[in-house]
Amino acid sequence: MSAKAIESGEGDALGPLLRELLLDEEEEPSQSSNQDSDGSFPKKPPQGPHQGPDGSGSDPRDPPKSEGxxxxxxxxxxxxxxxxxxxxxxxxxxxxxxxxxxxxxxxxxxxxxxxxxxxxxxxxxxxxxxxxxxxxxxxxxxxxxxxxxxxxxxxxxxxxxxxxxxxxxxxxxxx
Structure with a gap:
């Protein structure tokens, strides 16, 4: 089954999970790819560096600055x-x-x-x-x-x- 068929709703075997995974893999963010074709799928979060809880730009999930x-x-x-x-x-x-x-x-x-x-x-x-x-x-x-x-x-x-x-x-x- 192709990605287009899954995005259009033909492949409901895995449902929204598979659509979300496919949308996360896309590298080009655009308005049309952020929503599902029927408009029921929410927008993806904006791409960019992770923000920490205080908005400082450092995220605990980021690797340490000096490697190892x-x-x-x-x-x-x-x-x-x-x-x-x-x-x-x-x-x-x-x-x-x-x-x-x-x-x-x-x-x-x-x-x-x-x-x-x-x-x-x-x-x-x-x-x-x-x-x-x-x-x-x-x-x-x-x-x-x-x-x-x-x-x-x-x-x-x-x-x-x-x-x-x-x-x-x-x-x-x-x-």
């Missing part, structure tokens, strides 16, 4: 956030172990032993439950809980994204 820069910026920021979150969650058990809060208890001559000693002296010979030393020892022995891992991962992701933003903005000002 936004994609690489956001891809880099996403990668930095993921790496920052994973590093934060994976490094905390190692940090606790380094401080002396081990799975089998507080190691001798470590920062954890000094913290425990000063806490015990300040509290009359014992380490109270709920204190910083007892919480760190609990985390060192059992590992971090799921909510702690989520919070730590979120903080690491935020830090990674902020570092990426700082890095990419400094590169943009250099060149």
């Amino acid at each position: 820069s936004n994609f690489y910026h956001y891809a880099g920021m996403t990668a930095a956030a993921v790496i920052g979150g994973v590093m934060a969650v994976r490094s905390m058990p190692m940090a606790l172990d380094t401080l002396g809060f081990k799975r089998k208890g507080i190691s001798r001559s470590s920062l954890a032993a000094k913290m425990m000693s000063s806490t015990a002296r300040a509290n009359g010979g014992g380490v109270p439950s709920g204190s910083l030393v007892s919480n760190l020892q609990s985390q060192g022995a059992t590992g971090l809980s799921t909510p702690s891992n989520i919070l730590l991962g979120s903080a690491g992701a935020l830090l990674g994204a902020l570092l990426w933003e700082s890095y990419s903005s400094s590169r943009r000002t250099q060149y």
